[in-house]
Amino acid sequence: MITVPGSTETRTLSKIKRTYMRPRIVAFIPAHNEEKAIHDCLMGLKEQVLPSGVELDVFVVADNCTDRTEEIAREAGVELGLSINIIVTENNKQRKVGALNAVWKNIYGDNMDIFEMERTDYEIAYQRSVKGILGMDADSRLAPRALQYLWDGLMSARNIGGVMAKYTMRMPKKKGLLSKDDPYYEEKLYSGEYGGPMARWWTHQQKQDMASWLLSLQYRGGSTYVLGGQATLFRPEALYEVMQSNKLDGPWQNDSDVEDMLLTWQLQKNGWKTLVSPRARCFVDAMRSYHTFRNQRVKWSSGTVSLLTDRDLMLKTRHTGHLWRSQMKSLLDLLIRVVFVLMLGAAVATDQFQWSWIWVIPIGLASILNTILALKTPMHRPIDVILAFLLISPEIYLWVNLMTFAQVWAEKLSNDKKDGWANQYQAEAGKTKSKLVQGVLALLLVVSLVIFACYYFRDYLTSEAVQAATSPYLMAGWIGLTGLTIFMSLIMLYQIWTLRGRHQA
Template identity: 70%
Template sequence: MKPRILAFIPAHNEEKSIRDCLAGLGDQTLPRDVELDVIVIADNCTDRTEEVALEAGEEFRLRLKVLTTKNNKHRKVGALNAAWKSIYGDPLDLYDKKLTIYQEYYKTSVKAILGMDADSRLAPDALTQLWEGLMSSRNIGGVMAKYTMRMPKKKSLISKDDVHYEEKIRTGEYGGAIARWWTHQQKQDMASWLLDLQYRGGSTYVLGGQATLFRPEALQDIIEENKLDGPWQDESDVEDMLLTWQIQKSKWKTLISPTARCFVDAMKSYHTFRQQRNKWQSGTVELLTNKDIGVKSNHKGKIWRSQIKTFIDLSVRLLFIILLALSLATDQFYWSWIWVIPVALASVLNTILAIKTPMHRIIDVILAALLISPEIYLWVNLITFANVWLGKLSANKKDGWAIQYNAERGATRSKLVEGIIIVALLIIAIVYLCFDYRSYLTSESVQLAIQPYLKAGWIALTYLTIYTSLFMLYQIWTLRGRHTA
């Protein structure tokens, strides 16, 4: 029996995307003498996912079977573990079932397991490139493809008379200017992360579930060391990060491929993006702070530094807004050209990132240089950061997966408009009060009382700004290399 790659594709109501995912696998040129088998896990589906997958398997000549789950309460984790048990057996089975000779040979022939999302698509030759990366050294436990968000087509390309107009919009294949702009911000964010990892040698603290090739021995080690019934666990909202940390704990390397690319869907609205990032951020914080999970990453220090950097970014902006408002209100604001330096550095950094982002547009580079797009995107992430850390004080743990699913289905709605209105009204009220009480606020007694606090605040802000400026210089320095995102 030839060595083979076995693909696990969990699919919950993915009838609209599963065909494209399988078409990408059909496009692959496999390594010499290596075969590909595909298992689509139709997880608690109420649509035609199973039928569409079987039809696509025949169309693209894939050796494919569909594994159906019912009453699976562990969502993606449960679906992946069901596929694993179908090959390697279930340790919780009460009966000691012996594998047939064929099953034993088949299990031995599986040299790599590809974990994919049903809405992802591998670029041609990506599977061979992942295979070459995994087989380049005996101690590599997993290799992840480089992810690029798919840009929606222009909504204007669809005729308003098209009877399928609303359906095409709902699928996400087409989008308006905001959806396309929002997609690019996520692409640029992903590009920045990938470039940083490659500069540091290609080791990663998360093997993303969209497209990662695993060594079966590494997954088996996780099961044995942690007494599990499958490699994937639902103890964290970021199950792929937890899995990666456990692989590293077993002394396996986890890398990103420098060449293999996978196209993934972006969150095309503010609401769905916020819910996804809330899940990711809360899962990351839980892994960092929950000692009961009992697993650490080689990158834990880097992740903590990233959290601290985000806290400093939030502090700098809030402190600047407060100090600027007080200075203007009390007529004690003095401009210095030195404050142009961090703005200029940020413009250079984001322009380089925009240019290095795959398939970028001219408008994206211009908006990055003007700092319009990066600042808006950063504020959204800062709000998420603050919301998650404040949520740590709450006694009730939220189900991140359920919240994200509901947002993607449209079962919940964004409160963005209400938030903007409240902030706008607050700004108007503060401006009105400042003008109404201007004579009092600009009086000598008030100025003398406020001055020590302003001085201390501006000094603190100066030191924080120097730190962020040095960090931006370091980022610009790292981007000088030939690494591609």
């Protein structure tokens, strides 16, 4: 007698009880207009060394596609000799979540089916044979042997619900290597393999950010608060338990912009461990412009803040405190920089600025920290290490993230809910434009006006009366700012200490 996931019914497989069906890993790949990437994703699966006695089946969901994703996936299945099943969705309103749940229902049945279609003996046996579900993005590619490492991690203990690969952003090739006389110039550009200096710079910053996050997780034991959707191997029983305990029609939910984080928290709530593999690697695409990066990060940050503050979900994990501390660190980073700029401007304008060598300490610590991170980032370039040491790249990248942080909390406090998925899709498709240039010009205009006003009224601003009136406030401000800077310097010292180990990003 066996119990079938997706059904409370227990039955005997009388017709095929002597039939042996090998254990298998099933890959779920939602693909919305991914004609440029799907072949490379499937090629990565073809190169995998499967665990002994385990088979691999691939389900590609051509989700609301208007390009050749379905056709290319079918051709790749024949070319690569993969066992590929194509599921085509139309009018799917739940995007990636709906695509993932469509594959789940294809295998385990639809709990919302009012006709209660009985599963065949073959379908029941197939369900039983699925021992791992690999969730992948269509624009990601597993490194060789990654699937074996994920499997080893998942099978190392009965209470492990999911194991995530370590992600590394793929650096685009130099656009300058292409000759404009090449008859395939435009086609190669369209492929996404090439990028200019800014695209490569943005890619490295995200790669270093990811490396920092992975090193932090490994230092704390390898447990993760988000099993990223780019490449995670799940235990089917864990997903089924989440679905049943939350009365869902599929394990993935559309209630959050970060469906992978929500699923991870629900797994942990049910007692399952969620880990990052120390050896499995997956190569993923980065956002290659300020506009696409900002929209992606706003979606991620907004989803995280919503999970942290949503009392209806009642979800807490061992990482909740860490996430709140991360939010507080961002707040302090923003506060220190804004206060420093205001204090510096006021001190210079009133001729009361005095240099103190104590400010060299946090600058030096930040330089050391970012240099170590740059060196620990896989496939780093010399220019990346130099810019990290000089704090040019880290400071620019941090300011962009701090603007995202401020925007997310402003929208949260004003109850202005936006569709993060739609905004990201439109940005990546080029349907929306960045306002970076307008913002920079507006900032330069304001700064110029302030400098002109300070110069024009310099005699008044540097008078004894103004200095006497402003001096106590400046003194209190510098003391408070020094205290905050010392506190953040201690945090940087701790981060440098955690990087002393042999963990690899």
